[in-house]
Amino acid sequence: MCSLLINLTRFGDLIQTQPVLSGLAARKQALDLVCLQSFSSAAELLRDVDHIWPLEGDQLLQDLDRNWLGSLSGIWNWSKQVAEGRGVPDHHEQDQAIYNVTPSMSARLMARLVSLQGGQAAGMPPPQVHGFSMDDLGFGASDTPWAMFLLASSDNRAASPFNLSDVLWKAAGLGDAPRPLGVRRPGSEGLKDARELMQQKSPTAKGFVAMQLGASNDTRRWPVASFARLGQALWREHELMPVLVGGKSETHLGRRFQDSGAPCINLMGQTSLKELAAVLAQVECLVSNDTGTMHLAAGLGTPMAALFLATAQPWDTGPYLPGAICVEPDMACHPCGFDHSCPQKEACRKAITPELIQSLVVGRILGQDKASKGKTAPGARIWETCWDSHHFHDLRSLSGHEITDRTQWLRVQRRLYSQFLDQRGLDDIEGDTDQWRPELSRESRSSALETLGQANKVLDLLKEQAVLLTANPAAPIKNVFLASWRRVGEIFSASPLFSALDLMWNAQSQESGRDMASISQHIANYSSLVSAWSGLLK
Structure with a gap:
């Protein structure tokens, strides 16, 4: 059996499809991946992919602006190339399938075109499109309620109780089963080079803590000054050297960190994604905002403390890794909605103190300070990632926030939506008087x-x-x-x-x-x- 997965999203979202890829591969399926050209290097970090089809998304948008009719012809020809490129003898099977996890209409159109031309190339009916598709009249369609729920919950921060990787898994029809973890690990030479590089730059360090200063939006970014104070404390008190990671567009943040006088090894803008993976695999832990770097580190099994500010929350985009620490501000307005104008001057960005993150890194993650292991702080919700009995990503409160209306309401939604979206009966919930009840106000x-x-x-x-x-x-x-x-x-x-x-x-x-x-x-x-x-x- 041969399958094609279409994911035209960013770095972090691409990494979060790893469980789906591994789940499909476990069914003995040959697997191709369509991704944006700009993230094809990230796709190379994924396991269980037989072939990558990079799409030049920027060029496609430019063509649409100049000549939309010619652009449609380009999409048709590219889709035909993918369909025929997959049409090698081993792929001439009636049980081919296409999985589109990108809800945009362009991705839906591409999935339909590849399906139509794939069937034509193989002389068979078009392969079925799972996830986000398009009907015969050009309207958006989905073959599973989970795909619809992904769209519905993405714009509502109070109604997003499932991790994105789990929703993608269910939308692909993979059922209730353990989700395989882990991206492709760097080779031994790459790991060796990364460790030697850090040791050469800081030979007396007892360990290294990676720090991702940037984020997709400044409102979701912990202040550089807070990172710097954390870095100073980790080096002064524990001889743990900060290692700054990030892309070229974030190098100004690294300069600000260095200008503060905090010690560091600054690798921002200096590593390929493969080299970044090697660095993340060799540090003792990572401190990061909700970023693609965080998801890559989770796929590598790197311990971490992740910060979720503004619209970010750990319930739906938390690291897909057991034992990771997630911290968010304990504010009634958090997480805020998208396109939201903050009346509190982004107070959430300063609600989490460097001292708290230091205690979590040293005490709970590295286990070097037993006295600080259970430390909490006012103004913060602290969670540890885990898995529930149905193999869904879950959170365990370390700060006493389990019995709050927000958490209990998320629990209610997880309980009901999981059965409703699986199209299982709900009579057992309605008629069971002895089951768990939420402790709501x-x-x-x-x-x-x-x-x-x-x-x-x-x-x-x-x-x-x-x-x-x-x-x-x-x-x-x-x-x-x-x-x-x-x-x-x-x-x-x-x-x-x-x-x-x-x-x-x-x-x-x-x-x-x-x-x-x-x-x-x-x-x-x-x-x-x-x-x-x-x-x-x-």
């Missing part, structure tokens, strides 16, 4: 139950109207039915606790709109979810 519980009660009434009404509409599809009944349908989405969208369900409800409505039987089943599914949710909260 009275205010949060009442607010959630009120929304669920409203939705339940309208869903019951929709069931009755669907019966009438099936028997008599007259225009007045259709109009009443559509008004009730829109009302369900409005109820969900009005509550921050359920706004992701609004997007899910509408997206799945398009998928189920083929006939009244499918529509009725869609209503019944959401009615069951709402009932189970209410039962869990009562």
Whole structure:
């Protein structure tokens, strides 16, 4: 069997598809990967990939601006090249499959074109597209609720309880099974060169701590001054030498670190991705913002303390590595929404102190200071990554934040969404009076139950109207039915606790709109979810 995975995203997101790649490879599938040309070197760090097809995304966008018709021809020809390039004798099998984990319409179009031309090249029906696809009329389509949930939850920071790697795994149809960990490790020569380089630059150091100063956005970046204070303390008190890593665009941050007088080995902008991997594999630990470097280090098994500021949160983009330490500010507004204008002058960036990170690095990660191992600090939520009984990435609170409304609500969503998106029955949740119950405040519980009660009434009404509409599809009944349908989405969208369900409800409505039987089943599914949710909260 041969599969093609399309991932046209950035460095960190590309690294986070490693479990999916390994999961598909475990099925004895030959596996090709389509990625952006600018991240093809990152793709070379991934295991279980037989061939990489780099796409010149920048050139494609320029062509679209100059001549969109000619650009479409270019996309067609490139897709044909991929399809035919995969059409070697071993790939002439009817069980070929395409997995697209990029929701953009351009990626959906590419997946469809490769599928059509792949079938044509092999003289067989087009291979099925899993994940994000496109229907015959050019509209977006998905073959699994997990793909729809990824879209719905990405814009709602309160409704994103699963790690991205887990959602991609489920969207690929890989089921409940342990997720293989680990990217391709650097060769022995590369590891040796990295260690010798650091030892030559700091021969008296007892160890090395990598630091990633940059982030995708300045609002998500811990201040350089905080990194510098941490670096000074690690060297002064423990003889641990900071090693600065990052790209050429971040070198100004390294200069600011050095200008502070803090000791360091500055490798920013001086390493290829393979050399960066070797450095990360040879340091004692990493301190990083939520970055591609963090995900690469997790894939290499490097211990770390990761900071999640502004829109970043460890629940959905935390390191896919057990035992990693994640720190975020303990502020009511965190994590904030995308395109959010901060009224608090980015106070979250200074809420986490260098002293706290030092205690976590030295005490909990390196185990050198037993007195500081259990240290916490006001203003911070501290988590340790782990796996739950269903093989999902999970977080264990080290700072007493498990019994908070935010954490408990995330637990509720994990419990319900995992079964709902797997399209398993929810009767066991609704009828089980002895199961786990969330410890929510009275205010949060009442607010959630009120929304669920409203939705339940309208869903019951929709069931009755669907019966009438099936028997008599007259225009007045259709109009009443559509008004009730829109009302369900409005109820969900009005509550921050359920706004992701609004997007899910509408997206799945398009998928189920083929006939009244499918529509009725869609209503019944959401009615069951709402009932189970209410039962869990009562």
